[in-house]
Amino acid sequence: MPLQEQTSGWSDTAIKMLDGYSGTLQTGSVLHETDVTSNVLLLAYGGEGELAMDGEGCHIGASFACHAVKGSSYTLTARSEDIHYIVIKYKASSMEGASIVMPSYRKHPLRRAFVLNSAAHAEWIENAEKMVAKWRRGEGLERFYANALLQGMIYELIMAYERGQGGAESDMVDVVASYIASHYRQNLELKELAVLAGCSVRQLQRRFKQEKQLGPMEYVIQLRMESASRMLRHTDASIGEIADKLGYRDMYYFSRAFKKYVGVPPLHYRHAAASRTDADYAKALLQNRSASSYESAQGPVICHMQGEYIVTETSQRIAVLDVQYADHLLALGLSPVGSVGLGSSVLSFPQCLRAGLQHTELLGTYEYPDLPAVERLAPDLIICTEVHEQYLERLSGIAPVVMFKRNENWQTILSLFGELTGKRAEAKQIIADYLRRTALLSEELATVLASKSVALIRPLDSLIRVHSAAHRTGAVLYRDLGLPVPLFVADTSDTAYHISVERLPAVQASHYFLLSNELMQDGISATEQRVLGMLDTGEQQQVHSVDAATWIGCYGPVGINGIVDQVEQALLGGEVAL
Structure with missing residues (x-):
């Protein structure tokens, strides 16, 4: 996400305190609230007990901080000694009054409930008490100060939450999914995953299916089959080797599981994938006309951002205005006659390409190509990106120009370079x-x-x-x-x-x-x-x-x-x- 967008999501967010109060929950007593009408911060210290949020419970220690979102429910039960608590209600909204825009890097903490167990620091308690006192005075400046304290506390809570300080605040589905992604080749059991998530097997299955649309063990099978499909398509590993790598006890059990998931046995899948490679490749190229090719009576036609280029004969003097294109040519056993380089005060080619570009002339940098040098070089083809559109008229006066998107998939571009240079088979290999x-x-x-x-x-x-x-x-x-x-x-x-x-x-x-x-x-x-x-x-x-x-x-x-x-x-x- 661009920095400007990410920053504005926070800087345009207004935090407004709606209410605040404190109390003492005696041993055996219960504090309960259903379908809260705003976000709630609940801080507590003293004894131990249980906290249930939306039907899911966890043990809380001598101090904790809880964040409940609008519409949720919570129940706090004191089990040993009295629990002193502070409740702060607030809302978060855009300064313009629109719906709040949050950074997209993860499910945002202000939109989800979480618990920081044993994390209600003395400073937080002190500030929360001060917040309630200021709010209760009901004066404009005092409430302004209460809001300032609240914003600082929310910042501290989010930082603690994101660093994973605590237990139940970590999203169980993310934790379990990440663990499965690293261990799906091993024997996994639901009980093991539930212990990792810190919940019951039933809770894990329900939460996991809500977010992933399949259960944890189904997710294990999905990752195994995706890995198996990939190895069947792109490697010559035997069915037995693939089964062993994925943790199956024998190739026959694996073959049955694969057929049940994919619809065909592994060997049939491999043969079918090999036979449709060329057709899929051609179809994929044609789906993106900005970087694709097709055959014509005159020869291969390269579709690029400025039109079409017919390859009637192989170019002998290609100049490239992005080092990635010099890379493509070198991979095909060719060298550009000229290429841009890297650097500011001293220009050079990247170390990994330098040996193959000993006879290639430097043409400035990607951002600032040396156009007079390109003219002196007199290439018979120029390959550039959309960044060089401002120079298109001048470049077109030197030689035919092929323009690709700079961030185009490298495999697509290499395939087109194969068409341009008569190295189609080499590119595919x-x-x-x-x-x-x-x-x-x-x-x-x-x-x-x-x-x-x-x-x-x-x-x-x-x-x-x-x-x-x-x-x-x-x-x-x-x-x-x-x-x-x-x-x-x-x-x-x-x-x-x-x-x-x-x-x-x-x-x-x-x-x-x-x-x-x-x-x-x-x-x-x-x-x-x-x-x-x-x-x-x-x-x-x-x-x-x-x-x-x-x-x-x-x-x-x-x-x-x-x-x-x-x-x-x-x-x-x-x-x-x-």
Whole structure:
């Protein structure tokens, strides 16, 4: 999510206190409220008891904080000694009066009930008591102060909630789903998952089905069958090997389970997938006319953002204005006659491509291409992105121009480069090799990363960008390699969102791939240095610094296979070299 959008969701949010009161719940007594008409903060201290929210109960200790949302119900029962409690009712709304807009990185705390057990700090209790006292005076300035205290308390509660301080506040479905994603190759039992969630088997099944539309064990089977389908399509592993990797006791039991889920036996599925590959490939290309191709009497026709380009003969002098396209050509055994590079004061090609570009002329940078150099080079084809549309008229006067979306899928672009250069078979083989490699590696990594998660972060000037699976590099990690996503980012549909450096611990990943700007900035920034100091704490948390320019810019087969190499080295064979 863009920083501006994410920030405005909070800065436009108004918190208004509606009521506040305190009391003492004597041993054996009950405090009960049904269908609350506003959000409620309930803080308590003293004895022990039980708290039930919307029918689900948990044991509470000597102090706790509870957040109940509008429409929910709660019951507090004192079991040993008196419990002193404070109730604060409030509402959150947009300053413009519209429905509240919340950041999309996860199910937002202001919209869900949660409990922070043993977390009602003395300062919170003191501020809550002060809040109630100010509110009860009924004076304008006093109530203004009460609202200010409330906003600070809500901030503290959310920070504690996101860092996972407590038990019942963690969403049981997210916790269990994440655990299953890392352990579905092992024998799992409902009782084991219920213990992990801190609830009964019945509660887990009901909550899980509400959110996932299937039960926990059905979810296990789904992940197993998705993994099996992937290996059947992209690897030559035997049925027995696949069954063993997925935790089935024998291949016959696995085959029956696969047929029941998919509709055909594994071997039939593999043969059918192989026979329809070409047809599916052609159909997929035609579904996106901005980057596709079709056959004509004159030759292959490349559909791009500025029209169509007929490949009547193979280009000999191709100039590219994005290094990812130089990557594609090198993967096919070719070199561009000219390419943009990276850097500010000193321009160069990325390290992973440098050896193959020894005879390629530098043409400025992606953002600022050297157009006179392109003219002097006299290429017979120019390949660029939508960013270069402002130069289209001048570029078209030099040579035919093919323009692709910069964030287009690399496999689609490589296939089109195969059409452009007469290397169609080579392009298909590179894609097949990549799919096979990542399918096998993902299985190996799954065992190593059981109960762990991997984050992809990039320090900026004063913030940190956390990438999701929707980001094209994140897709390599989370989709192609199946690395477990931290719960903190699992719900986002955005390619990335921004957090302050202070909130980085809330991500709670075991491994961090840190996209370093060191090579581009000739040194590590203060923010990056601070992040390294916060995270590099030992065996429980490992940081792998990687070059941001390569991981984000070289989005072609060479660069992406290099990313996979570095991930494999970091997670299976030691630290990554920058």
